[in-house]
Amino acid sequence: MAEWLTVAMPKGRIFEEALELLRKAGYNLPAEFDDSRKLIIDVPEENMRFILAKPMDVPTYVEHGVADVGVAGKDTMIEEERVVYEVLDLQISECYLAVAGLPNYEKRDINPKVASKYPNLATQYFKEQGEQVEIIKLNGSIELAPLIGLADRIVDIVSTGRTLKENGLVELETIVPITSRLIVNPVSYRMKDERIDEMVERLSRVIEGEEA
Numbered sequence: 001m002a003e004w005l006t007v008a009m010p011k012g013r014i015f016e017e018a019l020e021l022l023r024k025a026g027y028n029l030p031a032e033f034d035d036s037r038k039l040i041i042d043v044p045e046e047n048m049r050f051i052l053a054k055p056m057d058v059p060t061y062v063e064h065g066v067a068d069v070g071v072a073g074k075d076t077m078i079e080e081e082r083v084v085y086e087v088l089d090l091q092i093s094e095c096y097l098a099v100a101g102l103p104n105y106e107k108r109d110i111n112p113k114v115a116s117k118y119p120n121l122a123t124q125y126f127k128e129q130g131e132q133v134e135i136i137k138l139n140g141s142i143e144l145a146p147l148i149g150l151a152d153r154i155v156d157i158v159s160t161g162r163t164l165k166e167n168g169l170v171e172l173e174t175i176v177p178i179t180s181r182l183i184v185n186p187v188s189y190r191m192k193d194e195r196i197d198e199m200v201e202r203l204s205r206v207i208e209g210e211e212a
């Protein structure tokens with residue numbers, strides 16, 4: 001009998017794509033996943049427990065070992081700097097991080113402000129650029145900040161570019177491409193190596209098949 005595996009899944013936009021990937025990899029996940037408010041879903045046929053977390057919290061659950069594996073956006077991995085193994089690029093929820101601002105944006109030396117949901121990542125990025133900025137942490141609707149004068153630039157996710165365009169903002173710099181990753185708790189990787197390796201193999205086959 002295979003040992004139980006606990007998987008931290010991000011609620012929100014990654015969820016459906018991750019679910020589809022797992023199903024394609026042969027995991028028999030019941031319809032309960034498609035229409036439920038439950039935060040813990042046990043699948044005894046697969047010896048798996050799924051916990052449904054806020055996307056930014058997935059690396060925290062995995063680092064603490066309450067989940068063996070998890071699905072997390074690369075953005076959350078960079079922001080959170082958790083001690084977990086990143087074992088597979090799932091190639092889902094593709095987007096990128098960028099600096100954006102108003103079209104007439106001009107670099108200012110005095111008190112430049114940048115709004116972002118990613119304060120650590122943004123701080124690191126501007127440090128690398130040799131620019132000193134004040135980071136203002138917001139939790140969403142980041143594009144509002146330059147429109148109402150809270151900040152002169154933002155660091156945020158861009159996917160289709162629609163949110164920037166519809167709010168009259170332009171991309172100023174591209175920071176890093178983002179996809180979702182399969183992450184693993186280091187102790188779980190030692191204790192449950194067969195189950196985790198099997199999961200990586202099965203998912204890899206689906207991803208490679210879709211690439212071909």
Ligand SMILES: Nc1ncnc2c1ncn2[C@@H]1O[C@H](COP(=O)(O)OP(=O)(O)OP(=O)(O)O)[C@@H](O)[C@H]1O
Pocket residue numbers: 010011012013014054055056072073074075076093094095139140157158159160178179180
């Ligand atoms: N517009 C987008 N297109 C594709 N992927 C995205 C987009 N925005 C975010 N992502 C990816 O999906 C992950 C989760 O995004 P989502 O919007 O579901 O969560 P969130 O922003 O934490 O949600 P919430 O609005 O509940 O705070 C992000 O960490 C990122 O990797």
Ligand SMILES: O=P(O)(O)OC[C@H]1O[C@H](OP(=O)(O)OP(=O)(O)O)[C@H](O)[C@@H]1O
Pocket residue numbers: 139140141142143156157158159160161162163164
């Ligand atoms: O380039 P696009 O396809 O328009 O996508 C980018 C938008 O998607 C995300 O926001 P989300 O929808 O998660 O809302 P939020 O502002 O509440 O984070 C991101 O923060 C951008 O605002």
